[in-house]
Amino acid sequence: MAFAPFHARRSQSRSTVPKVLMRGNHVVAEAAVRAGCRFYFGYPITPQNEIPEYMSERLSKIEGGVFIQAESEIASIHMVIGASMAGGRVMTSSSGPGISLKQEGISFLSGLELPAVIVNMSRGGPGLGNIAPAQSDYFQATRGGGHGDYRTIVLAPNSGQELADLTFEAFDLADKYRTPVVILGDGMLGQMMEPVEFRPEIPIKKLPHKDWALTGAKGRPSRFIRSLILDPGEEEEHNWKLMRKYEKIAREELRWEAFAADDAKMLVVAFGTAARIAKGAVKRVREQGLKVGLIRPISLWPFPFKALRDFSKKVKHFIVFEMNMGQMVEDVRLALEGGGEVHFYGRPGGIVPTPLEVSRVITSQYYQKRLG
């Protein structure tokens, strides 16, 4: 395969640090601090409260560390904007309803070209919904729930280890492209305890220098950071500039994983927690001799359109499994451009199906399509 699997790349740089058993939300928080995040602004909402709780403790013990429990998610995302303008590595986290309130700020971060990391440990929706794990915020995350033509990088971990690794990567990507990065987890990932190996802490001095930050116009001309561009020609140029950046990200920052896909006659496509369940299901049906594999998009934007399209040259049957009513399935259909048949299986509302349940869906589809 042309693309080195994400896990393979990761393991090259792994040192012999001992593993620690940690809850997913704590993993994100610890990884953020190690990645140089010194500013955290948030507002309580289940199932991600362990992130602000951990950050409040951890950052209070670090020189220059700032934690604020804001009065709302709107305030917290705008505090993020302020600290990002000052050049810091900064994070906020929330879940569905809170992420809705942050959309104004996420649009501004995109327009202002400011780096920031936004974590969504998503839950059942719409409305207040519930606090059980769900994947119903895929559209919101990948389409941009805010106004204007913009994209956010969206990373979807499926384990404690990936929560750690992708949090590190999120900060690097945000700085590299001066753009907000969303980590889309769910209540399950946030609450689950798993053994995790952390990368070593990045010293603040080694972080990328930001020659655009607002620090006071000392020894240099004054700067401003703004998103208001009244002149339509200039605003168009700004949008083109953003678009060129997004195109580069789409080329260079794709992340996905294939499992048992080489000889597959049918492919399951799933992300995050659902992909983990799907993997269990694929292993089960493989034991029964069914040639089924799994494609797991890790970056939801950019979405691995081409990879799926390439698979569709050999494989014609796809099952998309999501813990929602069918959101990523639209991207899969776009990717296949009619070059494969797509069956959708979804469980919304906070129901987490077992691998057995999903394996039954796979088996039934497999025989209906007369693949075995």
Add this chain to the structure above:
Amino acid sequence: MKKVFTRPKSLKSAPFHYCPGCGHSLLHRIIGEVIDEMGLQERIIGVPPAGCAVLAYNYFDIDMGEASHGRAAALATGLKRALPDRIVFTYQGDGDIAAIGTAETIHAAARGENITTIFVNNGVYGMTGGQMAPTSILGQNTTTSPGGRKEKRDGFPINLSEMLAIAKGSAYVERTAVNSPSNILKTKRAIAKAFQVQIKGAGFSLVEVLSPCPTNWKMSPVEACKWIDEVMTASFPLGVLKDFTGDKKDVH
């Protein structure tokens, strides 16, 4: 020849876009003079709002980061916490601060954020064409309070500065105006004091400035200045609302 009057260094040479007689122009100049006199140009960061002053970064020769409508206090909080030894100020209209940004402002004050807010009260939404503002006074004609603001239909104007003075975290709150030479001098002193409060780390400081908007008030600049004295100050009395800085006897 000795120059006795010149443009403040911390203002760029760009001509203001504001209407004739607009308080924003005066205030920009006043703030520029204070920044120069206090030697802050290299360590001050301003946060302009959405409002008529949205282009303030074109006029101030200092670092500036634009906020979305109402969120300046939150943004300034992030900036100041990240750079505690810089001076951070927000510049906000009445719609910006006392309607959409009320929560951000009250909580910044309650936390005692070491930031300074310049609150430009012109009693209307200037930028969007003169709609009713949270500070439009009873009886005031605006494009969305035809026949004058009526309490039954439109509710009462809000005295945000008085509310902010109650907040434990606010150190200094004063209401001034820019409608006469003496009021302009008082405004300048108040802004200098507010920056001083911030430098001392005493807490949240705010100067509310009653500011003419001749265009939307449909008055001449002279009439607008008179209206502030004769009508507006009845609802928004001038003076120090809070001074917990130890300079004066505490007013509360």
